[in-house]
Amino acid sequence: MTWKQMFTSSVGKKLVMSFTGIFLILFLIVHAGLNACIWANDGGEMFNKAAHFMGGNWVPRILEVGLFAGLILHIVQGLMLESTNRKKRSTKYAVNYGNKGSKWYSRSMGILGILILLFLILHLSNFWLPNRSSQGLSLSGEIDLYAKMKETFATHSPVTAITILVYVLGCAALGYHLAHGFQSAFKTLGVHNKKYQQMLMAIGYVFSIVVCIAFAMMPLSFHFGWIS
Amino acid sequence: MEHYTMNLTLKVWRQKNAKSEGHLETYQVSDISSEMSFLEMFDVLNEQLIRDGKEPIAFDHDCREGICGMCSMYINGKPHGPWQANTTCQLHMRAFKDGDTIVVEPWRANAFPVVKDLVVDRTAFDRIIQAGGYVSVNTGNAVDGNAIPIEKDKADAAFAAAMCIGCGACVAACKNSSAMLFLSAKVSHLALLPQGAPERKSRVVNMVAQMDKEGFGACTNTGACEAACPKEISLSNIARLNQEYLTASLVSEK
The missing domain is CATH 3.10.20.30 (Beta-grasp domain)
Incomplete structure (x- = not known):
């Protein structure tokens, strides 16, 4: 079987979702870990050092290209799968409770993914875009990201309130997306043993809750002055 | 009552x-x-x-x-x-x-077109079976039933997968009209047994190709199929099918 045959089959397309999904999960761990430096309560010194390591160093800057490639592949493949799957039943049921036994978020991965994408567009335009446009292709010229976070979340205006709401809802969508995606990715990779499946399901739930709360707490911490 | x-x-x-x-x-x-x-x-x-x-x-x-x-x-x-x-x-x-x-x-799926009223055409399942859901055996005397030792756990798991009656409830329940529970039951049943080993790799590859050709959707592991299955075929069979497919494609020559 050629690579093309493999990755264009229905199982292969899911493998692409699984590989890129696990890659993005690893990125979330790094992202949440670095951002957690805001809670060092040192006026953003540690956070800006971490941000400088990521933005002022060629290794993470090159890896960033891989991250975007993985993200785009995940989004494009996901949207294509969603749209093809929807076309497989032209006549809908008049009454439908056939989803019994499945969780609502497992059936809504496409919608949750689109919500995360919308949040991501706002998120990137808040921080990543101003920083990289200030830097260009060089390693210097970074903006003070801690100050930028403060400016985005700590002020009291309708724009800030809407931004924070979008961030919290985006984190919730991410949490539910992960609650299904985490364990489903491993099933797609072929983990069928009950002991591992149960373990991965538990880890997946804990991971999705922890990541969702950790990210949501960041704008809230700034806004409500929980960090100095 | x-x-x-x-x-x-x-x-x-x-x-x-x-x-x-x-x-x-x-x-x-x-x-x-x-x-x-x-x-x-x-x-x-x-x-x-x-x-x-x-x-x-x-x-x-x-x-x-x-x-x-x-x-x-x-x-x-x-x-x-x-x-x-x-x-x-x-x-x-x-x-x-x-x-x-x-x-x-009737069951609703483009791969199961309505023939009349509540009757749908499920021959797509037959063609998936024909693509590899069998064991090739040379003609001759019937082999003694106990000639090949099989672990009890594996025999039980293979039997549980073989319980699939191919009714298509999994396709009818799935939001993607996916036939993965059916296919995974057929692949697991033979993959777990030594008799199925010689054709193990070509079987999974050919059966998945036929499933895609028939116009079923891709699996998203929602679990609606397992809940609707009259024979309670386990969702873990789908993960086993994925493993079989991944292994077969990674070790293939071309």
Whole structure:
């Protein structure tokens, strides 16, 4: 079987979702870990050092290209799968409770993914875009990201309130997306043993809750002055 | 269990043939015994229609013992009706009460086109089996049943997968109209046994290719199929199929 045959089959397309999904999960761990430096309560010194390591160093800057490639592949493949799957039943049921036994978020991965994408567009335009446009292709010229976070979340205006709401809802969508995606990715990779499946399901739930709360707490911490 | 009779309103999908448009038609049936099976209730309705000079409703059925996989009604929004681990023929009217309205539709999936009324064409499943769901055996004397030792756990797991009757409830329940639970049961059944080993790799590759060709959707591991399956085929078979497929593609020569 050629690579093309493999990755264009229905199982292969899911493998692409699984590989890129696990890659993005690893990125979330790094992202949440670095951002957690805001809670060092040192006026953003540690956070800006971490941000400088990521933005002022060629290794993470090159890896960033891989991250975007993985993200785009995940989004494009996901949207294509969603749209093809929807076309497989032209006549809908008049009454439908056939989803019994499945969780609502497992059936809504496409919608949750689109919500995360919308949040991501706002998120990137808040921080990543101003920083990289200030830097260009060089390693210097970074903006003070801690100050930028403060400016985005700590002020009291309708724009800030809407931004924070979008961030919290985006984190919730991410949490539910992960609650299904985490364990489903491993099933797609072929983990069928009950002991591992149960373990991965538990880890997946804990991971999705922890990541969702950790990210949501960041704008809230700034806004409500929980960090100095 | 107390016996009772009931009057029911039925809304049944009527469709003349594969090309015509279908619609839900309303019928009244009375004095239905709680001890009847769902299909017997349909027999009563059909006799009533014949008496009235109308076309009886076409529906698939064969053994009426829950083992052949022919019956295929989507009852009140669920494949095979409200009971767990049950086929339509084994669904009894005691599942309903007097005055109920029951909506009966055929399996809905483009890979299962409606032939007439509640009958759908499920030969796509046959073609998937023909693509690799078998073991090639040279002709000759039958081999002794115990000649090949098989671990009890594996034999049990293979048997649990072989329980699949190919009714298509998994496809009917899946939001993607995916046939992965069916396919994974067939692949697992043979992958777990030594007899299936020689053709293990080509089997999974060919069967997945045929499934895609038939127009079924991709699996998203929601678990709706497992809940609807009359034989309670486990979702973990799908993960095993994925493993079989990944292994077969990674070690292939080309």
